[in-house]
Amino acid sequence: EVQLVESGGGLVQPGGSLRLSCAASGFTYSTYWMSWVRQPPGKGLEWVANIKQDGSEKYYVDSVKGRFTISRDNAENSLFLQMNSLRPDDTAVYYCARGKDVRYWGQGTLVTVSS
Amino acid sequence: DIQMTQSPSSVSASVGDRVTITCRASQGISSWLAWYQQKPGKAPKLLIYAASSLQSGVPSRFSGSGSGTDFTLTISSLQPEDFATYYCLQTNSFPLTFGGGTKVEIK
Numbered sequence: 001e002v003q004l005v006e007s008g009g010g011l012v013q014p015g016g017s018l019r020l021s022c023a024a025s026g027f028t029y030s031t032y033w034m035s036w037v038r039q040p041p042g043k044g045l046e047w048v049a050n051i052k053q054d055g056s057e058k059y060y061v062d063s064v065k066g067r068f069t070i071s072r073d074n075a076e077n078s079l080f081l082q083m084n085s086l087r088p089d090d091t092a093v094y095y096c097a098r099g100k101d102v103r104y105w106g107q108g109t110l111v112t113v114s115s
Numbered sequence: 116d117i118q119m120t121q122s123p124s125s126v127s128a129s130v131g132d133r134v135t136i137t138c139r140a141s142q143g144i145s146s147w148l149a150w151y152q153q154k155p156g157k158a159p160k161l162l163i164y165a166a167s168s169l170q171s172g173v174p175s176r177f178s179g180s181g182s183g184t185d186f187t188l189t190i191s192s193l194q195p196e197d198f199a200t201y202y203c204l205q206t207n208s209f210p211l212t213f214g215g216g217t218k219v220e221i222k
Contacts, residue, residue, distance in 0.1 A: 044202065044214075045204075045216070047204075050209065050211070095159075100206055102204060102211070103161050103164065106158065108158055
């Protein structure tokens, strides 16, 4: 069974940093693209970033370029999202998802950016 | 960037009704389109991938069609558990983009 478990969310002040993690199991992690998707409270879904199987290609939505970095550790079946220079409009539930086609999702972790 | 225009934004329907949701892409995306269902407080769940392929375990009352720029999700006979918000997602090119969502409400 595919399982994705996010962690690392919380309350952070504007301008601060946070690192999200996603632990993957139930599939051969190193053979899949991985994604981060977010959802602000009461709003729709927004794709944030993708990373290729070997980490050689990374893509981001314009609003996070230069501030967020996606990375992965295939030995530990883990996905990460380093978030710097956080802004109030980054407040959202952040989901880890498997594949370029975003087929399986974790349950999400809430990031709140507020003073 | 490819824009996904989803309509309607909400629909009121009764159990047993046929419901149709559409997504239009601002440029051709072949069949690189997925549909998701999301219930309050839960993660989205994949229903349809590659525009018309039913994800394993999803009831057959859900179907998808279309290619190029125009796509449709149809629920043939709405069930109580289908009241939720539905999203389309284009996976043709980065940045991936979602439609704005359609909330299916009880009439």
